[in-house]
Amino acid sequence: MSSDDTVLDRLQSFVSEHKRGLLIGTAAAVLAAGGVAYYVSSSRGGPDGGPSDEESVRGGEKKKDKKKRKHKKTLKDKEGPLLEEVKPKAASVSEEEEEQPLTKEQIEALPEQERIAKAASMKTKGNSAYQRKQFPAAIDYYTRAIDVSSKPEPVFYSNRAACYMNISPPKYEQVVEDCDAALKLDNKYVKALNRRATALEALERYEEALRDYTAATILDKFQNDSTAAAVERVLKKLTTAKAAEIMATRERRLPSYTFISAYFAAFRPRPLPTLPENPSTGDNTLILALQALEAADYAHSLTLVNEAIEQGISFDVGKAEAYNLRGTFNFLIGDITGAKNDLQQSIDILPSFTQSWVKIASVYMEQADPVKTFECFEEAIKHNPNDPDIYYHRGQVLFIMSDFQRAADDYTKSSELDDTFVFSHIQLAVAQYKSGNLANSMATFRRTLRAFPQRSEPQNYYGELLLDQQRYQDAVEKFDRAIELERTKKQVNVLPLVNKGLALFQWKQDIAAAERCCHARIVSIALRFIVTMFYSVYQWARTVACWPDRWRPAAG
Numbered sequence: 001m002s003s004d005d006t007v008l009d010r011l012q013s014f015v016s017e018h019k020r021g022l023l024i025g026t027a028a029a030v031l032a033a034g035g036v037a038y039y040v041s042s043s044r045g046g047p048d049g050g051p052s053d054e055e056s057v058r059g060g061e062k063k064k065d066k067k068k069r070k071h072k073k074t075l076k077d078k079e080g081p082l083l084e085e086v087k088p089k090a091a092s093v094s095e096e097e098e099e100q101p102l103t104k105e106q107i108e109a110l111p112e113q114e115r116i117a118k119a120a121s122m123k124t125k126g127n128s129a130y131q132r133k134q135f136p137a138a139i140d141y142y143t144r145a146i147d148v149s150s151k152p153e154p155v156f157y158s159n160r161a162a163c164y165m166n167i168s169p170p171k172y173e174q175v176v177e178d179c180d181a182a183l184k185l186d187n188k189y190v191k192a193l194n195r196r197a198t199a200l201e202a203l204e205r206y207e208e209a210l211r212d213y214t215a216a217t218i219l220d221k222f223q224n225d226s227t228a229a230a231v232e233r234v235l236k237k238l239t240t241a242k243a244a245e246i247m248a249t250r251e252r253r254l255p256s257y258t259f260i261s262a263y264f265a266a267f268r269p270r271p272l273p274t275l276p277e278n279p280s281t282g283d284n285t286l287i288l289a290l291q292a293l294e295a296a297d298y299a300h301s302l303t304l305v306n307e308a309i310e311q312g313i314s315f316d317v318g319k320a321e322a323y324n325l326r327g328t329f330n331f332l333i334g335d336i337t338g339a340k341n342d343l344q345q346s347i348d349i350l351p352s353f354t355q356s357w358v359k360i361a362s363v364y365m366e367q368a369d370p371v372k373t374f375e376c377f378e379e380a381i382k383h384n385p386n387d388p389d390i391y392y393h394r395g396q397v398l399f400i401m402s403d404f405q406r407a408a409d410d411y412t413k414s415s416e417l418d419d420t421f422v423f424s425h426i427q428l429a430v431a432q433y434k435s436g437n438l439a440n441s442m443a444t445f446r447r448t449l450r451a452f453p454q455r456s457e458p459q460n461y462y463g464e465l466l467l468d469q470q471r472y473q474d475a476v477e478k479f480d481r482a483i484e485l486e487r488t489k490k491q492v493n494v495l496p497l498v499n500k501g502l503a504l505f506q507w508k509q510d511i512a513a514a515e516r517c518c519h520a521r522i523v524s525i526a527l528r529f530i531v532t533m534f535y536s537v538y539q540w541a542r543t544v545a546c547w548p549d550r551w552r553p554a555a556g
Helices: 004-032 104-109 112-131 135-148 154-166 172-185 190-202 206-219 225-249 257-265 281-294 298-311 316-333 336-349 354-366 370-383 388-400 404-417 422-434 438-451 456-468 472-486 495-508 511-518 525-545
Strands: none
Touching: 112 135, 112 154, 135 154, 154 172, 154 190, 172 190, 190 206, 190 225, 206 225, 257 316, 281 298, 281 316, 298 316, 316 336, 316 354, 336 354, 354 370, 354 388, 370 388, 388 404, 388 422, 404 422, 422 438, 422 456, 438 456, 456 472, 456 495, 472 495
């Protein structure tokens, strides 16, 4: 077997061998990363589940200069997936010439050319039955095409797999088996690879699905947006499970400095509570805890707030602050029950403490209870309708739920109440972009850049928007400015460096420059690992597939 014939086997082996490291590294990033604004990326649908009508029979010549379709039919389309070749004219069952299946002995007695002709006839009838959505009949015809062939074409198995995908209920195991057979005959049959991945994902065999989607993405030279989106979707499922596994088994401790800083930065600063005339020891310890929080000495702040509660706090505002702070730390270390209890105690002591309402809303969201989440926001508004944090964090929840227009309304309200909070402006711009309001989004970003010239975050996230539009040079300029601003800090946010590396890779395929960004001293190990892993897969795939030196992968 030639090296060219084993491209898929080698590609899938590589992905499988490095799967564990990729999953653990990505899960570590999920636990360690501390972004406040979300990545800018356009919504994409799932992979096309059906065969294309633009391909010729796999054994013959492929059509040249194919025109790209503006709309690809998927499994969710009313007409179902398209067939592998040009649609035959639909005919009713009565119009088709019916013939009884041949026995094994009859098939073996046929001359080779007649077997080929009969297989082609069965396939055409299968296509016709498929177009009428008569999937069992189509399955029968494709099966007969396979049986009569001395050398079945991979398209027979692939089309039959499409039928198994569309019957009710779908037979995903048979889809996998047929795609296995098709890929044995043509190991670079990307359509069958994608269909097998779809079936494996439906069977919740996520690691195998990720292997197939990744291989298909590389073989498609990163040009297929739907397959790339499928990689992201399945990887998210796997890494979420991996992160949950890590959280369930690891010792409870504070996450990274970056993560904690990002969380506390999402709330506007408030003045320290006023102590009573004769403060207790616990009262003074609470003030020390809050001062340590302001100094970003999080471990010390946690120790001090625990001591303050044990020592006893003499005034209600102080007690509410203490339980709010300890509840927040419990939430950050993953003690959801402890967080909920502390935050509820803070509210019970001081019902008008809106920050505790907002934070307990986050706890309910973590517990997948959106009804209670929004009830908490409404309670907070009842107590203080002019607290801008309420609207910002409700906007975050709506954003997560993909309700971008309502999220934008809340970000706008938050900014109207207090226009000095940079993240309300950034998130408004991102929500506008996700809603398809490109002009408004870019205008919001430009205003934010002027209003916050010394903040790196607007530069970075505006750069992501530009990168998504494939405006590479402009994006790199924004990332460079963000990096320059970050270098003035004690603790540096590495995201602009990683984004610059990805931009250089997409723009110029400059792997060396991208790797220099990712190996800079200030880049975290988890993010560096993930990006380097991606570059390694890319370099390896270029070598084995003999891709040309100059091509540009799609941005995304």
